[in-house]
């Protein structure tokens with residue numbers, strides 16, 4: 001029922017820092033601020049796709065998933081309700097803020113908020129990158145991919161595949177960790193789940209550029225400004241993305257890459273790998289600990 005990752009929101013005490021990090025490092029365009037002072041970024045013709053809301057701690061606020069129009073949204077709501085998930089209809093204030101026609105949202109078993117919507121507001125030929133670059137690969141592949149930390153892969157997979165309709169692309173077992181990758185369009189994965197028992201968290205958002213040179217020029221900028229890298233330049237074994245991971249002002253990483261694999265849904269047989277990368281993606285001498293992670297279940301559960 002999900003078509004693509006269409007937008008994403010975070011809360012952070014460092015929201016303001018995205019006014020420079022977004023355009024000058026990522027090449028995103030600043031959209032006007034949100035009603036709560038959120039910093040909103042554009043990466044294509046959509047009104048905005050990344051929002052950083054001011055808040056007292058760093059956290060993922062919501063994942064925005066596109067569905068195929070009003071009937072698909074109604075069907076999704078009915079299906080979720082049948083499965084015992086409480087679904088709320090977004091009011092006009094919320095749809096205006098998210099720049100969509102219609103929206104419904106729910107909270108999953110780990111506390112992540114998902115928003116399903118259709119009709120993302122788009123302004124053709126209007127994207128102006130924040131620094132010289134070729135642009136981002138979006139369209140039917142959506143914004144990029146999101147990687148969540150979950151305490152149980154089995155529980156997570158049951159929900160995200162059976163309830164939300166994601167399909168497994170492949171799995172990597174390496175460095176004592178299992179990560180599974182899921183697609184909902186031709187992008188190799190729009191969602192990945194990393195299993196860490198007892199922990200819920202958010203790891204990274206991947207943005208794919210139109211040219212390898214965009215990755216190289218961003219890498220130069222990160223090195224020049226001595227912004228912490230979570231992983232050096234490298235190429236992944238499964239989606240073949242050439243990328244690096246930079247720590248954002250808000251405790252999570254942006255994977256900034258080019259050349260990601262597209263999957264043919266009819267021919268996908270999940271593979272398994274025992275390493276993350278063909279080359280590179282080395283952590284720093286002092287690895288960065290995930291900045292968005294909390295015990296699960298929490299004290300209140």
Ligand SMILES: [Fe+2]
Nearest residue numbers: 145147206255
């Ligand atoms: Fe990634």
